Amino acid sequence: xxxxxxxxxxxxxxxxxxxxxxxxxxxxxxxxxxxxxxxxxxxxxxxxxxxxxxxxxxxxxxxxxxxxxxxxxxxxxxxxxxxxxxxxxxxxxxxxxxxxxxxxxxxxxxxxxxxxxxxxxxxxxxxxxxxxxxxxxxxxxxxxxxxxxxxxxxxxxxxxxxxxxxxxxxxxxxxxxxxxxxxxxxxxxxxxxxxxxxxxxxxxxxxxxxxxxxxxxxxxxxxxxxxxxxxxxxxxxxxxxxxxxxxxxxxxxxxx
Numbered sequence: 001x002x003x004x005x006x007x008x009x010x011x012x013x014x015x016x017x018x019x020x021x022x023x024x025x026x027x028x029x030x031x032x033x034x035x036x037x038x039x040x041x042x043x044x045x046x047x048x049x050x051x052x053x054x055x056x057x058x059x060x061x062x063x064x065x066x067x068x069x070x071x072x073x074x075x076x077x078x079x080x081x082x083x084x085x086x087x088x089x090x091x092x093x094x095x096x097x098x099x100x101x102x103x104x105x106x107x108x109x110x111x112x113x114x115x116x117x118x119x120x121x122x123x124x125x126x127x128x129x130x131x132x133x134x135x136x137x138x139x140x141x142x143x144x145x146x147x148x149x150x151x152x153x154x155x156x157x158x159x160x161x162x163x164x165x166x167x168x169x170x171x172x173x174x175x176x177x178x179x180x181x182x183x184x185x186x187x188x189x190x191x192x193x194x195x196x197x198x199x200x201x202x203x204x205x206x207x208x209x210x211x212x213x214x215x216x217x218x219x220x221x222x223x224x225x226x227x228x229x230x231x232x233x234x235x236x237x238x239x240x241x242x243x244x245x246x247x248x249x250x251x252x253x254x255x256x
Contacts, residue, residue, distance in 0.1 A: 010064050016086045016124060016147060024122045027090040027143045032068060036141075058143070065146045068092070072139040079166070080109060080131035080158040088145040091121040095140035099123060100133040102163075107156070109163035127151035131158050154203045167235050170204050178207045186217040193219040200226050205235050224249070 006026040013019050035048060036056075048068070049057045055069030071089065075081050080102050091097065096119050103110040109131055117135065125132065128151060157167040182199060185192035196218070199211035212230070215223040227249070230242035 007059060010059060010066075011061065014063055014147070014149075016088050016126070016145065019145070020088060020124055023088050023145055024090055027092065032143060033092045033141075036068070063148060065148055066144065068141065068143050070139055071142045071144070072137050073134055074137040075132070075134045076157075078160045080133045080160055082131050082152065082155045082157070083125050083127055084150050084152045084155055086127045086147045086151065087125045089123040089125070090143045091123075091140050092143055093141035095138055096121050097123050097140075098135040100135070100160075102131045102133070102158070102160075104129050104131050104156075104158075107165055109158045109160070111160075111163045131156075133160060165234070167205050167237050168203060169206065178202070178204075179210055182207070182210050182214050186214045190218055193222060197222060197226065205238055208233075209238060209241065 006022055009019060009022055016023075032048075039048065049059075051057075055067045057065070057067045059066040080100070082104065089097070098117060098119050100116045100118070102116070127147075154168050154170065156165045157169070158164065159166045178199070182196065185196050193215060196211045196215040200208050200215065202208050202211065208230075212223060212226055215226065227242055227246055230238055231246070233239050233242065
């Protein structure tokens, strides 16, 4: 009955905040750890759900994906991540999450000056207004509930020491699509230059930088002028890459 009730809730709710308490209660009562141990001893190893490289799929529809999986996600030291969609995680192995949660307002983090590290087996990830720092890379078995809809196309990363944005990445599959298209454009010669130039203004760091690299193949002077502009880029990673590249380019030009 508990399973039927929770599955019914999934079909009628679209936010993890509406499902949070019911999900954690559901996972606890299902005793998935015991079920997995039994699966290892019996021939029927799919009765919980389909098994793939991602894990064991317990439920999936147009909105939700629930599965048992291994999670060892960790953030860079001193960096808080945002996420493109919302999720719930419940650890069912003998481990826990060590996570810091920071409010995000108008493109900066709200820093309290206090250590907000929390150790928990039950974790809620929201796609808006929060950034997260994960400590350690301990692999753990979790039941995860993912909202499949993308709430955030661009996901900033923040420096904890200052609260400032230092980078951003794509929250969708558009990054790989852009990389493929950017790789095509230099093959069209000079006609591809205006499109590459436009892409150097993209919100995603990786797209901006890749467009600049490809632009050097078709319009060296335009690419160099944009490289110099990158020295003042809001992202410190782009600024550092631009300086290193410009130093190498200057050294090469002087040697010639």
